[in-house]
Amino acid sequence: MANIFEKELEKNSVFTDRNFISPHYVPDKLPFRDSQIRDITTILSPILHGRKADNLFLYGKTGTGKTSVTKHITGQLEAFASSKNLGIECAYVNCRNHNSKYRCLIKAVHRFFPDENFLGYSASFIYDKLLEKAGAGKNLVLILDEIDKVKDVDDLVYALTRANDELGKGSINLIGISNNLLFKDRLDPRTKSSLCEKEMVFPPYNAEELSAILGERARLAFRKGSVEESAISLASAYAAQESGDARTAVMLLLRAGELSDKKSLSKVTDREVEGAKSKVEEEIILNMISTLPEQQQLVLYSIASLTLRKRPAMRRITGEEVEGVLYSGEVYDEYCVSAKKYKESVVSARWYRQYINELEMYGLIVTTASGKGVKGQTRFIKLGFDAEKIFSLLESGFGFSS
DNA sequence: CCTCCACAGGAAGCGCAGGAGT
DNA sequence: ACTCCTGCGCTTCCTGTGGAGG
Numbered sequence: 001m002a003n004i005f006e007k008e009l010e011k012n013s014v015f016t017d018r019n020f021i022s023p024h025y026v027p028d029k030l031p032f033r034d035s036q037i038r039d040i041t042t043i044l045s046p047i048l049h050g051r052k053a054d055n056l057f058l059y060g061k062t063g064t065g066k067t068s069v070t071k072h073i074t075g076q077l078e079a080f081a082s083s084k085n086l087g088i089e090c091a092y093v094n095c096r097n098h099n100s101k102y103r104c105l106i107k108a109v110h111r112f113f114p115d116e117n118f119l120g121y122s123a124s125f126i127y128d129k130l131l132e133k134a135g136a137g138k139n140l141v142l143i144l145d146e147i148d149k150v151k152d153v154d155d156l157v158y159a160l161t162r163a164n165d166e167l168g169k170g171s172i173n174l175i176g177i178s179n180n181l182l183f184k185d186r187l188d189p190r191t192k193s194s195l196c197e198k199e200m201v202f203p204p205y206n207a208e209e210l211s212a213i214l215g216e217r218a219r220l221a222f223r224k225g226s227v228e229e230s231a232i233s234l235a236s237a238y239a240a241q242e243s244g245d246a247r248t249a250v251m252l253l254l255r256a257g258e259l260s261d262k263k264s265l266s267k268v269t270d271r272e273v274e275g276a277k278s279k280v281e282e283e284i285i286l287n288m289i290s291t292l293p294e295q296q297q298l299v300l301y302s303i304a305s306l307t308l309r310k311r312p313a314m315r316r317i318t319g320e321e322v323e324g325v326l327y328s329g330e331v332y333d334e335y336c337v338s339a340k341k342y343k344e345s346v347v348s349a350r351w352y353r354q355y356i357n358e359l360e361m362y363g364l365i366v367t368t369a370s371g372k373g374v375k376g377q378t379r380f381i382k383l384g385f386d387a388e389k390i391f392s393l394l395e396s397g398f399g400f401s402s
Numbered sequence: 403c404c405t406c407c408a409c410a411g412g413a414a415g416c417g418c419a420g421g422a423g424t
Numbered sequence: 425a426c427t428c429c430t431g432c433g434c435t436t437c438c439t440g441t442g443g444a445g446g
Contacts, residue, residue, distance in 0.1 A: 327408090327409095328408085348434070350434085351433080353411070370408090370442085371442095372443070374444085375443065375445085376406085376407040376441095377409050378409050
């Protein structure tokens, strides 16, 4: 339901209601996630009978629908439970904002006791409050989104699972969500077995699936007939190629729509999607690098500037455009030089390799093992995105300059 | 075949900050 | 307020590895 002012604003726009195409919008229907929804529902079903369900751990890359699916299901669960007067309550905690055991518990307890303020109370008091709620016969579902961001996860999960042993009736059920596939391995084995009683992987969407999702969203958000079919296909293809990330696809279409408005066009065509692509890519990169520690930004900066510097020479040798491939060693040397220029501290080569691994995990760079034709064993490093874009973003936004 | 190169990545340990316990 | 503890970022040291070169 659009606000009347928003309607006014969108009179001459390709949009009818932009909310439907915002990245925060949780759709009613979640296509291609039927089997996940079915499985999770089955796993949660014991609590409808007042018993504890298995804890559940979901993982998959960003924009694969983990959060949306979970919110959808718990929303339905709460609605159903309240209509049947079953004592079920859910709390959603985003651990990116609540990144410690204490903060998570506060957030959750505040959800269960909305009228009370718990700031300043001790951790054990908060914990007891939670037990009190569950002990009154309630079955609580705690969703811990981005659980890998919690500093003391082991403590948190241990405390929450342990709580069930102390409860006569009622229960505390956990759903952990993470997009870090390595997260599970660094958990304490006991935490791992209790949190991951049930596990589920959310695979990336392919181009056809993205296309269907986008089509549905476009129908809700845009004026009828103002988005060309091929524009949707193109946006889906880009997103599928990049990551299989629904959020990227949605952002592409949103920005394309804005572009059409800006140019006072009545339609969104391939050209606008094309234009939006570069903008969305920039947003994604900026989003990623802005949260990076300064040293990692420096490493990335070194890779970008080396790539740019070497490119003309490589072109001269081969006579054609080549991929900007760098040796691990020369990147470290370059990093040492620029680190001395901007900060005095230079990390060791060992730790630099750790940085490289992390940058690769974020998808900012791609590395391949050196095959034949190269002496010794090293890694080839390549940027995951356009070198100029990364270079200029780091230069303008983070105070590096040549 | 052996040796060297240019790294990869594991293990141990160190200094520090911040939180818990007293 | 005081210690004690713990996690984190990092260094140092070390062993492994695959290809080049003699």
